[in-house]
Amino acid sequence: MANPTGAPGRTPYAEVLAGLARHRGVLGSFVVSERDGLAVDANAQIGVHAEAVAALAASLHRKARLACGAAGCGTVTFLRLDAERGGICAAGRDDLVLVTISEARANIGLLRVEMMRAVKALT
Amino acid sequence: MADEIRRLSDDLARDPSSLAFMPLADALRRAGQLDVALRVALRGLDRHPYLADAHDVLARIHADRGDLERAADEWEMALRLNHAHGPARLGLGFIDFRRGNLESAEQRLAAASGDDDDGSVAAALAHVRSALHARTECHGSEGDAARTPPSEPARRQTTPVSWLTPVSPPKIIEYPTPDPSKARDVFANVLDAADQTALLVDADGLILAGGYIDANGQDVADIVAAELAGVGGEAERAMRHLGLGAWTSMLVEADRSIVAMSPAPLGSLVVVGAARQTPVGLVRLLLDRAVTRARDWLGRVA
Numbered sequence: 497m498a499n500p501t502g503a504p505g506r507t508p509y510a511e512v513l514a515g516l517a518r519h520r521g522v523l524g525s526f527v528v529s530e531r532d533g534l535a536v537d538a539n540a541q542i543g544v545h546a547e548a549v550a551a552l553a554a555s556l557h558r559k560a561r562l563a564c565g566a567a568g569c570g571t572v573t574f575l576r577l578d579a580e581r582g583g584i585c586a587a588g589r590d591d592l593v594l595v596t597i598s599e600a601r602a603n604i605g606l607l608r609v610e611m612m613r614a615v616k617a618l619t
Numbered sequence: 620m621a622d623e624i625r626r627l628s629d630d631l632a633r634d635p636s637s638l639a640f641m642p643l644a645d646a647l648r649r650a651g652q653l654d655v656a657l658r659v660a661l662r663g664l665d666r667h668p669y670l671a672d673a674h675d676v677l678a679r680i681h682a683d684r685g686d687l688e689r690a691a692d693e694w695e696m697a698l699r700l701n702h703a704h705g706p707a708r709l710g711l712g713f714i715d716f717r718r719g720n721l722e723s724a725e726q727r728l729a730a731a732s733g734d735d736d737d738g739s740v741a742a743a744l745a746h747v748r749s750a751l752h753a754r755t756e757c758h759g760s761e762g763d764a765a766r767t768p769p770s771e772p773a774r775r776q777t778t779p780v781s782w783l784t785p786v787s788p789p790k791i792i793e794y795p796t797p798d799p800s801k802a803r804d805v806f807a808n809v810l811d812a813a814d815q816t817a818l819l820v821d822a823d824g825l826i827l828a829g830g831y832i833d834a835n836g837q838d839v840a841d842i843v844a845a846e847l848a849g850v851g852g853e854a855e856r857a858m859r860h861l862g863l864g865a866w867t868s869m870l871v872e873a874d875r876s877i878v879a880m881s882p883a884p885l886g887s888l889v890v891v892g893a894a895r896q897t898p899v900g901l902v903r904l905l906l907d908r909a910v911t912r913a914r915d916w917l918g919r920v921a
Contacts, residue, residue, distance in 0.1 A: 552857040559853045560871045563846035568833040569892070570874025577854050580864025584857065597861065 512614045513539035521602030526595040553595040587615040671701035802828040809908040814894040817909045822886030824848030851888045879906040883913045
């Protein structure tokens with residue numbers, strides 16, 4: 497594991513991110529600012545582009561939040577995007593979004609539960 | 620017949636993804652168990668939507684149920700999947716015959732005559748030509764003899780050609796294909812509860828089929844379609860950049876609803892919405908069903 501944004505423990509989110517990154521199949525976990533798409537903290541494997549993931553996940557979460565608002569679905573609490581070889585999970589609170597990127601073998605149910613628990617700590 | 624059905628049922632139970640559903644559905648049809656046959660065929664098509672023979676089996680079931688419109692849809696689908704599908708040509712010829720379109724029936728049967736292994740096409744063609752000849756000779760009562768439909772229930776037969784035997788009054792369901800007024804109900808049979816809704820949106824965010832009713836009972840399909848089309852585009856962009864392959868589905872949990880979506884043919888997007896208390900796994904299952912339905916529907920109308 498490597499932390500592309502700095503040493504572990506630099507932000508209050510390091511422990512949460514490390515816990516998520518330990519899940520099977522998880523390639524990286526991030527705290528992202530939805531407003532500007534910048535990574536606040538990250539814990540990702542080498543080769544995962546934290547900046548790109550942060551920007552894309554933030555944009556996706558923002559779009560989903562706006563769409564759900566327009567459709568009267570309420571506030572977005574969890575988002576899962578599946579692809580052929582993996583996917584992205586995102587759980588937001590205020591302007592911060594907790595993001596994980598994972599391979600197809602990840603246990604999404606378990607990851608979801610932990611992310612929903614962890615997002616409550618985001619402030 | 621009962622033994623055959625039992626054996627095929629066992630085969631299918633041992634391997635639900637096998638193609639045993641086709642002979643089983645057809646055997647059930649011939650035994651007159653049309654509802655069961657329909658369920659077996661539809662379940663099989665969920666797994667194997669691109670098998671022309673499976674659509675042929677389903678078409679025969681619809682025909683036996685008297686639903687010629689759906690039968691024609693399925694045979695047309697079989698022909699799209701396999702342009703040389705003889706039984707589908709024969710079936711469509713039968714539909715034309717039942718509707719009194721003798722010239723079209725003759726053309727279809729003539730086209731199918733190359734694959735006439737058992738002589739059924741030749742027999743049907745002879746029958747249609749005979750009816751055509753009779754109509755030409757009897758100007759006053761033209762077409763009456765030709766349009767005379769079968770009395771013997773088709774379910775006893777194995778090929779459409781035997782249905783051409785004229786006897787009892789027809790019950791022909793006639794409505795155009797596709798019927799735009801039915802587009803709203805395309806997903807009706809894939810949803811399980813009143814608080815579930817499904818929508819098919821084109822690449823430009825315009826509604827193709829289905830509807831979207833929010834928690835207040837308002838139809839917000841236009842808004843959802845426009846907004847979510849952008850989300851689909853964003854998902855595609857994200858996955859392309861991250862190298863995880865094409866996106867297959869997205870699920871969004873919100874305070875009041877769960878919304879799931881998946882790409883569909885022709886750049887379209889299938890969207891399923893359900894109340895927040897719906898289990899997330901069930902929403903994904905509904906999405907899979909809606910995508911299958913959308914593919915089938917688009918295959919017919921596109």
